[in-house]
Structure formats: C-alpha cells, structure tokens
Amino acid sequence: MLIGAGNVAANLGIALSKSGIKFFQVYSRTVESAVRLAEKLRCDPVTQLSKISKNADLYIIALADDIVAEAAGKLNLENKMVVHTSGTVSMDVLMKTSSNFGVLYPLQTFSKHREIDFSDVPLCIEASSADNLQKLKNFAKSISNNVKEMGSEQRKVLHLAAVFACNFPNFMYAVADEILKDNKLGFELLRPLILETAMKVQQMKPTEAQTGPAFRRDSKTIGKHIEMLKKYPEWQRIYEIMSKGIQEMD
C-alpha cells in the first residue's frame, strides 16, 4: 500500500512494482495524482485516508516531510508494518499508527520525467524491533544493493549533508545559467563540466578534486570575478563566502 503519489512515491512505487511487488492501492489527496500513479502500478486509487484497505502487508507513507506526522496520526493500522520515507522525520511519529513500524529513506533526488535506477540508491532503514528491521532489510534489498541501517539522528545528519551535496550544487548550476543567459551564452556549454565535477568525486574525495581561483589563491582572478558580479550583490556575497570557505578548508 502506497500512501502518497509525489516524486518519491512514484519512483519508489515503480521500482518496487518492477521487482515484482504488488500494490493494492495508491492514496493521494488529489484524484488525478492517485489515478495516474495507480494506473502505472496497476492498482486502485484512493483519495481518503479512511478508505485505505487493512489487507496489505506493508504500508509506505511517502508524503512531503511536513505532512507525514499528521497523516500518520490519522491512520490506525493496528499491527501492520508501516514505514515512512522521510529523511527528516523521526521514526517515532508512527508509534500510534501501528505496533510495527520503521523508516525506509531513499537518499536520492527525484523529479518528474526521470525514472531512477534504484540499484545503487542508498536505502536507509530503521525499525521498531529486530524482527521488523530484518523484514524491512529483505524488502529493501529487493530493489537496492545499498541498504544501510541507520538511526533517526544519523538519518537527519545525512539529510542535511544531502542538501549540501544536491540542492546547493543545483542552485549553483542555476546561478551559472543566469550569468550565461545575461551574456547570451547557453547553459549546454557547462554540461560536460558539471558532469565531470560529479564524476571526479565518485573516485576521489572532494578536497582532492577541488580546483579553481580560490583553491589556487589567485586573488587577481577572484577580484575580477567579484567586480564582474557587481550587478548581482547576492551572488557576489555567495562568491566571497564560498571562496573564503575553499581557502579555509584547503
């Protein structure tokens, strides 16, 4: 049973479905989302939490972080196994939902129009008992070779690190795109560079991979860049603080 039909729910549902897992229902507040994902998973859509079947083996709550606790509070699944998929929400919010509960947090960035291969996605799991942990581990292994046991506190740290590793680099790409656009240059010029930057740290540590004017302490280039950014005071501040950080880490 899948509760949620957003990017995480859709990607996880499709991966599980491909590995042979059968879904009874998909829940979403919005009819269109429920129907769309239910079609892909060949199961029934539901749009009310009260209509959720009690017959599933596992309930996966894959909702936005800030509504997981609220939805969990409205569900009573007795002794059925229930997990949420959030990086930031404690396992304990599920304590009143069922006597068997846990977390299955996929550490990945999910978007529409891109299907994720789960085989190397870290699935961070936690459960309310050793038995439940073992069951959840077996389940997670059906789609990923990278299953990690981890407590709620470590999971929250990992989620924070993921913001630095994913959301902030993507914002830096967006700033680069804006700078190019303002000068009639296309973003496609940067694509091989962006990919290689990510490829490098697949083998080496980021500190070993660092390059650029700040790393070389090339103050002449840094000065020119800051001057070039005078139209964009916010990005100028980012440039300064990042360059300082690179020099301090070196």
Added chain:
Amino acid sequence: MLIGAGNVAANLGIALSKSGIKFFQVYSRTVESAVRLAEKLRCDPVTQLSKISKNADLYIIALADDIVAEAAGKLNLENKMVVHTSGTVSMDVLMKTSSNFGVLYPLQTFSKHREIDFSDVPLCIEASSADNLQKLKNFAKSISNNVKEMGSEQRKVLHLAAVFACNFPNFMYAVADEILKDNKLGFELLRPLILETAMKVQQMKPTEAQTGPAFRRDSKTIGKHIEMLKKYPEWQRIYEIMSKGIQEMD
C-alpha cells in the same frame, strides 16, 4: 610545442598526441614535470623559455592564469601561431609574442590521475585574424566535436559561470563530507545523489531540477538544519544564503 606541464597541459597534450599531433618539446620550469610529460608525449623536455625551438607550427601556452602574460612577454615567436588556454586572460597579452595569435580555452576541470575524454569538452577559440581562426578551428576539431568561437569578454563570463558550476559545487560536496565525517558516516553514501544531481541537468534546466527544503519552503526543516549547524557558523551562513537564493530564484 607545449609550454606548461600542469593538469591542463598534460590532459590537452595527451588528447592531442592521441589524435596524431606530434610535439617537439614540452616546457616546464621544473625538470621533473617537464621530463614526466615529455615522456608521455615522446618529445624533449626544456626548462628554459630561451631554449624553446622556433620550428613548431603551433605554440600552446598552458600555464597558470596568473603567469601566462609574464611568460608570453618573454617569448618572441615572430610569426608562428601562438595560443594560450586560459579562461581569464585576454588574447591581447600575446600581441607582442607573435603576429599570429589566439586562445584555445578548454572548459573543463582537470586533475591528476584522471584522463579526460575531450570529444565533448567545449573548446572556446578566438584568434587575431579570420585565417588564424580557421586554422585554430580545424586544429581544435581534431580532438573535440564542441568547438565554439568566442571573444575574450564572453570567455571571461564563461569562466566565471564555470566557477559556480564546478568549483562551488565541489566545495559543497566537501562540506557535506565533513558533516558526515563528524557523525561517523561515509561520503560514499552521497555519491549516487551527487551523480544524479549532475545527470538531471544534462537534460533539464537547473531551475526545473531544483528540490529540497528551501525549494519546498519547508521552514520547519530549514530551521532544524540551521540549528544542527550551530557548531559550524560559516556553513550555517552558507545554508542561510543558499536557501534564500533558492527561494528568490523560484
């Protein structure tokens, strides 16, 4: 003739050599660097600018940005074609070096221990005459399918954008690594996420690919993250300024 033996010189030299280009000499101030790269390119090492042969067809100055102008000033190559490979240095610093000059700027991040496939690396070219531009274009096409004509001003903008697209994301990876290390978690957990973040923008625009608490305006999670970073005031500032930037761009 290759003047320089650093990461750019080595990667460019190897790619050119593989495409069938013959080198006479490699220059580096340090004997070891000159010898090491000269062996790979099957040519002679030189460690003095005055010993550089006058018999090559093309001279490539691939030195650190801040010493290109100085080295160019010490060379007199008459009418031989000379180019530098810097993103930040104007073409005109070569005006006194020869009557035929230009720029060949490979937009990529180069490190030791990683050989770059140049076939899709943007090679940004500029030259002192239409004839020289055509020659340089033919030469650049021997290693890359992505040759772009670009003036010095646009090249400098591109270099600035590249700092945002490469150096700053890599620093963000380094901060993520530190956060994990402090909590006894390994960097390898983030590798699939980092790669997927870069893969996404190979197809879509960064603004379409943005995810995370700031993008969702999840102020509860943002607040928790800022609290978790209280041990690291610099990274806390980075978190705040990046989150603000993401919300303003949205």
